[in-house]
Amino acid sequence: MTTVQPPPTDRTPLGDWQGIHPLSVWADTAVGAVFIVPTAIIGTVVLVVLGHPWWAVAPLPGALALIAGLTAVDMVILRAISYRVTDERMEMRSGVFAKTYRSVPRERVRSVDVAAPLYTRPFGLCSVTIGTGEQAGSDRLKLQFVTVAQGERLRRELLHRAGAGGPTPEGAETDETTGLELARLDPRWFSYAPATTATLGIGIGAIAALIGANAQSEGWIYRWISEQAGLPSTAEIGSFVMTRALVVVPLSLLTLLVSGAVVLLAVAVETWWDYRLTREGDGTVRLRRGLLTSVSLSVEGRRLNGVTLHEPFVLRAVGGAAVRAVATGLSAGDDEKTQAKSRLSPAMPRARARTLAADLMRTPESPLDPPLTPHPRAALRRRFVRAGWAAVAGLVVAGTLTWLHSLATAAWWEVAHGIEEELNPLPVATYAVESAPAWGWWVLGAAFGAMAFWYAFGSYRALGHGLHPRYLVVRQGMAVRDTVALERSAVIGWRITRSPFQRRVGLASVSATTAAGEGVYTATDVGLGQGLAWAEEAVPDLLTEFLERDTGPGVESGGGRG
Amino acid sequence: MSTDTPRLRPPQHRVDPRAVRWWTTRSLAVTVPLTVIPVVPALIWEPVRPWFLIAAAVIGGLGLLITVVMPRWRYRVHRWEVTDTAVYTSSGWLWQEWRVAPMSRIQTVDTERGPLQRAFGLSSVTVTTASAAGPIEIAGLDHALATRVADRLTETTQAVPGDAT
Numbered sequence: 067m068t069t070v071q072p073p074p075t076d077r078t079p080l081g082d083w084q085g086i087h088p089l090s091v092w093a094d095t096a097v098g099a100v101f102i103v104p105t106a107i108i109g110t111v112v113l114v115v116l117g118h119p120w121w122a123v124a125p126l127p128g129a130l131a132l133i134a135g136l137t138a139v140d141m142v143i144l145r146a147i148s149y150r151v152t153d154e155r156m157e158m159r160s161g162v163f164a165k166t167y168r169s170v171p172r173e174r175v176r177s178v179d180v181a182a183p184l185y186t187r188p189f190g191l192c193s194v195t196i197g198t199g200e201q202a203g204s205d206r207l208k209l210q211f212v213t214v215a216q217g218e219r220l221r222r223e224l225l226h227r228a229g230a231g232g233p234t235p236e237g238a239e240t241d242e243t244t245g246l247e248l249a250r251l252d253p254r255w256f257s258y259a260p261a262t263t264a265t266l267g268i269g270i271g272a273i274a275a276l277i278g279a280n281a282q283s284e285g286w287i288y289r290w291i292s293e294q295a296g297l298p299s300t301a302e303i304g305s306f307v308m309t310r311a312l313v314v315v316p317l318s319l320l321t322l323l324v325s326g327a328v329v330l331l332a333v334a335v336e337t338w339w340d341y342r343l344t345r346e347g348d349g350t351v352r353l354r355r356g357l358l359t360s361v362s363l364s365v366e367g368r369r370l371n372g373v374t375l376h377e378p379f380v381l382r383a384v385g386g387a388a389v390r391a392v393a394t395g396l397s398a399g400d401d402e403k404t405q406a407k408s409r410l411s412p413a414m415p416r417a418r419a420r421t422l423a424a425d426l427m428r429t430p431e432s433p434l435d436p437p438l439t440p441h442p443r444a445a446l447r448r449r450f451v452r453a454g455w456a457a458v459a460g461l462v463v464a465g466t467l468t469w470l471h472s473l474a475t476a477a478w479w480e481v482a483h484g485i486e487e488e489l490n491p492l493p494v495a496t497y498a499v500e501s502a503p504a505w506g507w508w509v510l511g512a513a514f515g516a517m518a519f520w521y522a523f524g525s526y527r528a529l530g531h532g533l534h535p536r537y538l539v540v541r542q543g544m545a546v547r548d549t550v551a552l553e554r555s556a557v558i559g560w561r562i563t564r565s566p567f568q569r570r571v572g573l574a575s576v577s578a579t580t581a582a583g584e585g586v587y588t589a590t591d592v593g594l595g596q597g598l599a600w601a602e603e604a605v606p607d608l609l610t611e612f613l614e615r616d617t618g619p620g621v622e623s624g625g626g627r628g
Numbered sequence: 629m630s631t632d633t634p635r636l637r638p639p640q641h642r643v644d645p646r647a648v649r650w651w652t653t654r655s656l657a658v659t660v661p662l663t664v665i666p667v668v669p670a671l672i673w674e675p676v677r678p679w680f681l682i683a684a685a686v687i688g689g690l691g692l693l694i695t696v697v698m699p700r701w702r703y704r705v706h707r708w709e710v711t712d713t714a715v716y717t718s719s720g721w722l723w724q725e726w727r728v729a730p731m732s733r734i735q736t737v738d739t740e741r742g743p744l745q746r747a748f749g750l751s752s753v754t755v756t757t758a759s760a761a762g763p764i765e766i767a768g769l770d771h772a773l774a775t776r777v778a779d780r781l782t783e784t785t786q787a788v789p790g791d792a793t
Contacts, residue, residue: 394758558729558730558733558757558758558759559727559728559729559730559733559757559759559761559764560726560727560728561725561726561727561728561761562636562725562726562727563720563723563724563725563726564723564724564725565722565723566722566723569724577761579729579757579759579760579761580758580759581757581758581759584760585759585760585761586759586760586761594633594635594636595633595634595635596633598633598634598635598636599633599634602634607713608713608714608728608730609728611711611713611714612636612637612639612709612714612716612728613634613635613636613637614634614635614636614637615632615633615634615635
């Protein structure tokens with residue numbers, strides 16, 4: 067316990083053991099009460115209505131006892147938690163019966179994540195998550211909850227080691243003004259929020275949930291609504307829809323889109339409200355955002371090893387893009403969480419995103435700007451072959467369905483209508499299929515095949531790799547196009563993989579491995595020689611001694627044929 | 629391709645020839661149970677016998693083919709090399725992989741011996757870096773050699789400064 071003696075301040079020095087703030091127990095209690103008390107009240111009312119007045123006395127006192135018990139337990143657990151920050155380490159003790167002691171060297175702290183969910187804000191509390199560079203997700207410390215001032219202090223001091231002389235004494239200084247602002251929310255950016263393939267899906271999901279609830283109730287919800295509203299019978303609506311398909315189909319699609327857009331817009335506003343991205347005086351990049359849960363994430367400057375320009379298909383089509391970090395210490399349990407944590411910007415205009423990426427990397431010329439080398443035509447042929455298989459599969463399915471369609475008799479359709487009426491209050495789908503001509507399936511199959519080839523071409527065009535003086539750049543993806551710029555000095559190895567098909571046509575997938583972000587960034591289906599030359603140039607000396615040029619005598623490659 | 633396109637040269641050393649027997653045994657250990665599973669219902673239940681026997685034959689045939697081809701193929705591909713500055717390996721058979729990791733980025737070096745490897749006097753050397761791409765593994769080395777390689781790697785990595793990220 068060799069604590070340093072920090073200069074005396076009016077506040078608890080960080081070098082001493084400190085507890086979690088006692089108010090956090092009350093925050094938990096308040097949340098518990100919000101859920102438990104109304105339940106108890108409903109229980110009381112129900113018991114009274116059902117004619118058990120004596121039993122009705124039980125729920126409320128019971129609920130209060132439960133809350134009191136939980137609070138007491140919480141308090142015991144909380145008392146056991148303490149943490150301290152010394153010169154070298156951040157330490158944390160917890161556990162009532164099974165004692166845990168965690169200690170993280172301060173030089174390994176890569177990110178500090180301060181979050182204040184809505185229910186802790188009245189108490190002036192926030193949670194602090196400290197990320198280290200370990201790949202194992204377990205090596206993270208979470209303090210739940212400390213005061214906002216403590217959180218802010220932890221955030222600043224854990225990442226600030228310039229002096230290496232322990233906790234900075236004048237911790238009271240506020241950095242708000244010294245930070246360089248890289249980006250600030252422009253409310254117009256919210257218009258990009260619904261530009262995802264999920265928009266229609268979420269709308270369909272909402273409608274499907276309604277239909278599902280109706281089916282659960284064996285249709286009485288819909289019957290009740292239609293009685294109240296005086297709607298015509300389902301058969302009448304069905305025939306109405308079928309006669310005016312040209313009006314009704316676009317209208318219902320529009321409804322789906324609008325409901326999806328509303329949901330996504332709400333999510334975007336909650337996530338990105340008050341978005342600010344700044345570079346603090348010590349090089350730390352700090353992200354602040356959130357309406358209900360305000361989040362502050364800080365990444366040490368030199369741990370930010372690159373950026374990703376993230377362009378999902380629909381967003382790309384409307385000229386938008388988002389910026390993500392490629393940083394060490396931002397990894398969470400799995401890839402999806404890692405990606406969620408690495409978001410540095412909402413969807414914004416592409417040009418703005420490129421500028422932001424360049425600002426983040428502190429390079430005069432954006433690493434995303436130089437033209438990328440396209441991959442060999444063989445990569446396109448591979449994609450066309452795959453599209454060909456998909457098209458064949460599509461046509462086989464279409465043929466089978468046409469055959470079934472021609473077999474189907476009136477009796478079959480009766481059964482199908484019956485099933486759909488059970489599930490769907492507006493049973494028009496099977497009627498539509500019945501009245502459609504049999505060759506309609508072939509049209510669908512052919513359209514699917516054409517789509518597959520279009521997709522193949524798009525995903526070939528997305529492939530590219532290049533070099534910037536400080537960064538290597540790879541780009542790929544049709545459904546989601548990611549352009550990744552990774553610091554060349556952050557590459558910690560190479561991985562070259564070749565499938566039998568790639569070996570036959572001289573292709574390879576060349577991946578740079580790194581501690582940052584997703585860990586591997588791949589130039590897919592690059593020409594073997596092309597990819598190796600790129601890798602060699604990107605990180606000089608690492609690969610050189612393992613390469614040979616075709617001019618030399620050459621050793622027989624070990625089993626390079628299949 | 630032009631004359632100065634680079635190619636990967638294979639790493640210097642092959643793995644131990646006993647690895648072929650190890651891979652064969654490992655493959656059999658998967659193939660045999662998989663083949664036996666459909667045979668059991670075939671013996672018990674008369675009506676489905678032909679179908680299950682056909683399934684067993686297909687699985688057994690494929691498994692046997694893999695058991696014969698895979699170990700020899702792997703033996704031609706699996707190679708390794710440790711230089712003063714890097715570790716370089718190649719592995720796989722149908723799908724092949726080459727890995728390079730510089731000494732300065734190596735985090736841990738382990739030797740591992742599964743029960744099966746031990747039966748053949750073999751060991752694996754596992755080299756981890758900070759990347760999520762997974763460790764580099766040199767499987768099927770002679771046990772004594774594996775220990776020497778691991779020792780050398782540990783010595784070299786300790787001599788190189790840095791926190792390996």
